[in-house]
Amino acid sequence: MEKLKEIRSYMDENGIDTALITTPDNVFYLSGFKSNPHERLLAVAVFRDAEPFVIAPKMELPDVQAAGWTGDAVGHEDTDDAWEIVARSVKERGIAPSLIAIEKSHMNVERYERLRELYPEAAFTGLDSKLNAMRNIKDEAELEKLREAARLADYAVEVGCREIAEGKTELEILTAIEFEMKKKGVSHMSFDTMVLSGKKTASPHGKPGSRKIQKGDFILFDLGVVWEGYCSDITRTVAFGEPTAEMREIYETVRRAEQAAVEAVQPGIRAMDLDKTARDVITEAGYGEYFTHRLGHGLGISVHEFPSLHGSNEMELEEGMVFTIEPGIYHPEITGVRIEDDVVVTADGVEVLTQFPKELQIIG
Amino acid sequence: MEKLKEIRSYMDENGIDTALITTPDNVFYLSGFKSNPHERLLAVAVFRDAEPFVIAPKMELPDVQAAGWTGDAVGHEDTDDAWEIVARSVKERGIAPSLIAIEKSHMNVERYERLRELYPEAAFTGLDSKLNAMRNIKDEAELEKLREAARLADYAVEVGCREIAEGKTELEILTAIEFEMKKKGVSHMSFDTMVLSGKKTASPHGKPGSRKIQKGDFILFDLGVVWEGYCSDITRTVAFGEPTAEMREIYETVRRAEQAAVEAVQPGIRAMDLDKTARDVITEAGYGEYFTHRLGHGLGISVHEFPSLHGSNEMELEEGMVFTIEPGIYHPEITGVRIEDDVVVTADGVEVLTQFPKELQIIG
Structure with a gap:
């Protein structure tokens, strides 16, 4: 071996x-x-x-x-x-x-x-x-498992979106997602599934509960599965009914930040510079103080492993590294938004494992 | 403190x-x-x-x-x-x-x-x-939390029984139980919830799946919750429709074994003797080879802690110890049955924390 x-x-x-x-x-x-x-x-x-x-x-x-x-x-x-x-x-x-x-x-x-x-x-x-x-550094066999774990995470978000309806609670939506995953043969989620709605999205470590979702909410899904020993980790934020202009602005800022970081991935770039790429977009839009955590973390057999994508990590990325890119803005008076992909550093750039759309999805 | x-x-x-x-x-x-x-x-x-x-x-x-x-x-x-x-x-x-x-x-x-x-x-x-x-040795404040954790486990089994209906899958019943627990404020189960039906009950470490339950099955629930940092752990086996005479005999044997061990709990008795009390009942009924694990384990902040109730543990039980009593018979051709209570050693005997009935419940 x-x-x-x-x-x-x-x-x-x-x-x-x-x-x-x-x-x-x-x-x-x-x-x-x-x-x-x-x-x-x-x-x-x-x-x-x-x-x-x-x-x-x-x-x-x-x-x-x-x-x-x-x-x-x-x-x-x-x-x-x-x-x-x-x-x-x-x-x-x-x-x-x-x-x-x-x-x-x-x-x-x-x-x-x-x-x-x-x-x-x-x-x-x-x-x-x-x-x-x-x-x-992941080899091809590991990448295949990570791809499948990501596909299942995409599907879990899809299930979550399908479940959105006036008056349903966060916990009801969460339960439906996990049930569907179990039917697909997933025996464990890679961490406690997060379904947050309304202002609760502004808490990066919020706990799903009995809050009933309502029109005008953003709904944030953060979840992942373990597939053949390998983890995925996706976040999507979707709108239930028409969002306000302020909510849209926050969403689009996070989306641009996330996309900028994804596009900057290539062998040789330092972890800290990737963090800065996303952070600059958010800071320039005036939301810098609301992006309160690192850009991302390594992903593999553990849901948090090396490399760590934070502002003082000088490590240069290499082909085969797998990690999350997950900028967020947590504005307590307006909303929270986080968008998270799982990515692989390839010889000439990046492969994005999570594929659920990032254009703002407006449901209902 | x-x-x-x-x-x-x-x-x-x-x-x-x-x-x-x-x-x-x-x-x-x-x-x-x-x-x-x-x-x-x-x-x-x-x-x-x-x-x-x-x-x-x-x-x-x-x-x-x-x-x-x-x-x-x-x-x-x-x-x-x-x-x-x-x-x-x-x-x-x-x-x-x-x-x-x-x-x-x-x-x-x-x-x-x-x-x-x-x-x-x-x-x-x-x-x-x-x-x-x-x-x-648990103090009164710890016992109070363990009692509440056990009450919630009782309720979880009740929910499971209510969900039993022709054609439902093990996973559907499991999901309904965990959803109800989350609504009660339980953020984590103390281990992966087990709902097994039919011959699958004969596997002590079976995995719930998409098997549809049917009349004539035994259904085994093994589950627990974490409440204010303390764990519960209950097992009940119930019948969906009329069981056969052989199934009844196995059930009653486990029930007598479990009850004998519960009644033998008092300060001074050795862990190994408690194991033997239950094992003797099962062996005398001719099922000894199908009781393949220890009698039980300590319970507290961890779902498995000291003391261990196995056949060579000479430790004498003391007031304030908390553990499970969980004999089982796993007969691959007939059925599996396990009954598990959480108990406390008291000054003059035993307090049983889990209260769901142990007389065979026949549902539907």
Whole structure:
């Protein structure tokens, strides 16, 4: 498998003989097996000079294989000392670890102390930055899943628009959307679905409730699905009946800002400059103080991952990075508007994954 | 606050001058503030000889106070080094830590190394077992929240039963339940709601889907809500139309097993013996091989916490412990049945929090 090969050459270059990957998202990334093991041990063990193995709770072993892992998989039960089993499997491979790579931002002190007991002569190093760098760049198989997740998010917004009717509550619309997603085989939304109406749209972290929508409202959908382990995240703001001129102006400002940032995406542009591209449009229109958050965030196995699109991130974008572009204006007296797309940096520009129209949709 | 006082006397007894609590659930337990900070630092710092403080992302400080924390609260922004701010606040209190307690099963190696850099002379110890022991015994304020969470779970099952009708899918019933809960102000279910019908009830981890329910099915609801930070977890199995004699026999066996375990609850009984009480009933009826999991699990801020009610746990139950009792029989050719209550160990026996009837309900 390509990804394991890349880990191994990194190990080669850095004199690492043993690597233990324990973040559930990274275990999924390397093995295809997604699970939340809670306090139980789940890890991929990779060696410079031997075959890798997965260690997982015994009852999950069939799922490890079903997920496509063709290597060795060892199980442990609640009455076992899982670390003894790790040590035995390492020994069986003829490995005596001298430099062990772990995920320092994930492994807890209890496990670390246990490992140091098992291998008192070994040194430890972090694998975190290598894994982050790898996950930052999506390959074609990952992009295919992200595209499908985005298509489902588009459809979810379509369902939401269809449900809009005088007197319906935010929660009723939300429930209809999630029900339709479940019927499409989506087992989890990528975060709590947001359906906000009227002035509530002006709260970037508002909570859907029993407010009944009414003519003249903007309605904001912010939602995403998890599809084969990959997340989407879309925001659209639509009008129920005729909006006022002020509402239209805010909408069009956000739309221009969003479009400007999307069009500026290409390899080599810095994250901070992309943020500035959108922010300048909003500031020049006089709404700068109402755009209160960063431009966007990376998207993949996690709904928030690298890169972060904020005003002081000097990182240059590269082909294969996937992130959201989601400027907003939150005017407490008029309305809130946010428009969010999921985009991929391509060799010569950008691929936009979310396709729901951005021209102001006026419903009813 | 009582709980902080208890932490402080533990620190006194063990010569700990500084404690850093970082698990979101334990931060909530000690401060009343519930938040998932992701990679950002959120902690309660407790001292033997000085006032405690909460450190949290700056934008969340108003929520910390709104949650009832009356002590000091310091904020950090993404551009700050949060640990520098911790060190400064510790220093301002005139504390030079020499023995620092951390949650070893939660703190990651990256943070631990940072702490050891900040305090190279200090020793470190775990606070985990003390916190687990405290959370194991619920006080009256916690019980009040657990009671309300259980009442809402009862109501959710009631809603589910009302929704049962020929041709409806599991997902339709599930959606109606969750919608009603949201209307009651429940923002999160405590885990993925389960509505299974027909033979699917025989899978303890089955997934609700588009199967249409039909007369002669058993329908299994397993669900819970989070209420003011505390979880409930109920299972009821009901009949849609007349069940067969075999189905009835399985149902009554589970009911007798569950009832026997509930009635056996009292201070001093061992967890393993409670498991055995229910298991014996099922085994004697000839279904032992179909009861494939432990009797139950602790319940509180987490939906799975201590104590664990399994066949080799010798822990004696104590007044104030809260857990589920949930025997089941999963017969692939006939049906699955599980009945689950949330119970509290009282001074002289048991208080059952979930109240939905356990006599077989025949609907339609």
